[in-house]
Amino acid sequence: MSKRVTFQQSRRPSMSRASGAVVAAGLGASMVFGAGAAFASGTTDTAALAGAVTAADSVAQQATAQGKAAAAAKADKAEKAAAGKKAAAEKKAAAKKKAASWEAPVDKYVLSATYGTGGARWASKHSGQDFAVPIGTKVEAAHSGRVVKAGPNGAGDGPAYGNAVVIKHANGKYSQYAHLSKIGVNVGDRVKTGEKIALSGNTGNSSGPHLHFEIRTSPNYGSAINPVSYLKAEHVHI
Template identity: 60%
Template sequence: MSKRTISRRPGSSVLRQRAAVVAAGFGLSAALGAGVALAADSAQGPLPAVSAASVQAQADAQAKAAASAKQAAAKAEAAAVKAKQAAAKKAASWIDPVTHYQLSAGYNQGGSMWSTGKHSGQDFAVPIGTNVMAVHGGTVVKTGGNGAGDGPAYGNAVVIKHANGTYSQYAHLSRIDVHVGQSVSTGQHIARSGNTGNSSGPHLHFEIRTTPNYGSAVNPVAFMHSKGVKV
């Protein structure tokens, strides 16, 4: 029987030793890398556990917040629409020229106080300095003493032209706070009541006219009633 020949060359033994060292080195590096990764994960700490119930609670809270925001937006939009409608209604409406008044001399009433023998408007008995308002939106076409050109009996006066072709006149004023060409809205302050001109006492003389001038007056109470104003 033949015997195997065992190589005793020095070089082969050295190579085997080097290979073993390299393999050991790779193993050590891998172990160190795993340790570093484990240390990093440990430093960050474990993620908190989230239960299905808490996730549902979060979803419910977010849905509730979204619904509340939607309701708030809808409410704001409704308020804006309501305000717009109110503004449109005010622009289209007619009002009394003063508040907290008593009616005194009426339209077409006879008496020696008027040069024609007939009263051309409706008097509102109010204290001097009472706020006088535009009964409807329009444009100021006449202002000033001498009845704004209609005669000294009216004292200080204002005439406003309205879009429907009618005119409103305010007389015996103590102060005028608008000017010719100015646009005014329903309820806007235009003057202060007084006792100027041919006046028997503090009051506002109010007319509705078909022109801006004296002699074209119609019954102001009947006209205002037709506009929904209960004078």
């Protein structure tokens, strides 16, 4: 009897230890599983955070790029506007300078008879400078002013001049254009430097197509001065 009791008592601790081992094992597994789940959860949160940071950086970069593009476009627009204003100002200044300056009465020419030349074609010496040009060449006002003579018969200075125009200038000088094929202005018209006033021709006492050009101190024949020297003094070299 006593031996049996002893045997049972000796087995109880063993079962208790086995149960404890099982519980411990279960607890350990649970702890391991929980740790793994926690690790997995932490990994997921970190990835999501990293993705959010990357997306925020991308948005910020796009905003920066768009801001730079907008600033560049604004600067380009301002630069173009400034360039436009500068070009307009330069054009206005050039027009003003041209209005205040003198020029040759034709663009392309060959100089022929000069001022003061003697010969049978003139009653005295040649009173102007001749520009040999084809009939129909554009004749321009050598300087701004007001037309005081225009018409045939030298515009009143005699048939030798053919069709002619005389312009009065603000400095008291007059320019005369003769042997014209066509007159494009009328007495009283105001013209600017370089403005078309007539077409060259071969009218009047002319030996061939050319423009006869004079600078005068009055509107009438007999008051001419050397036109080449005068234009040179006005910085026009022909």
